[in-house]
Amino acid sequence: MEFIDLWNPTHPGVAAALVTALLLGLVHGMVPDEHTWPITFSYAVGGYSTRKGLRAGLLFSLTFTMQRAIASELAWLGLSHWMQNDWLNQALFVPIGLLMAAGGWLMLRQRRAVHLHLIGQCHEDRFDDTSGTSRWTRMTGWMPALHGFVAGWGLGAFALILYTTLAPAMPSAAWGWLPGALFGLGTLIVQAVAGALFGRMAASRKLSPQAVRAVALTTAARTLLWGGAAYIAAGVLGLLFPSLAHWSINTGLHVHGLSHIDLPLVLAVVCVAGVGLGTFFTQTRALRAANPGG
Structure with a gap:
């Protein structure tokens, strides 16, 4: 097989693509x-x-894979220029942020997740805290799936290679979707494992099952709420000030996604490391301090 160049593949054969x-x-x-x-x-x-x-990781990644397969086919058909529209890419931050913020706001406001009953049943748990009985509702399964499909339309270095180099390397329209599907499959494998590890992290705290649920849902709600607000702000600022959207600092790393510190990377770090992990560990410490014997 010909040499595989992940950084800048040019004119690859079908197998290499x-x-x-x-x-x-x-x-x-x-x-x-x-x-x-x-x-x-x-x-x-x-x-x-x-x-x-x-x-959750599987649901998100499965619909992300579906989107990438569709977009890959569109790219083979010569429509990739529509997906490379910088305005559209910046505008996409807004609906992603709205989806995140809506779920987070409702979870914090009403201590329940979004449950529009679009698909399946809504399963409830109860958690007794010092203020009485609080009603917790698990996040319905369709939310990660919806997010995966919407988020997949964003354009970055990976998508650019996929749409302009790998999809066009396919011999016919019947093959056009395959690079996108394989790209999505690779992401699915990693995100499914990451989702399991995140879920395990939430369940492995030395707390009662009720306390673990409270910590986990609070963490998820705040990450969605503040992350969503950050996404909306980034999208609006990117539309109003395009130069800000393309701000970056070269890191010298020869890896797509890490070669520059840019707005997408900052958003990910702030949402997960800042809000998400920060909330998770502070809430865990607070509950342990309040219940030293439990």
């Missing part, structure tokens, strides 16, 4: 960016178990 797509998907799943880690973290931690975290 497919392998490159899968490998780039794996790298994309590992690299923190605004379209994957904050959303996977929020829903996986909100599930407060390894199994539910795995499910």
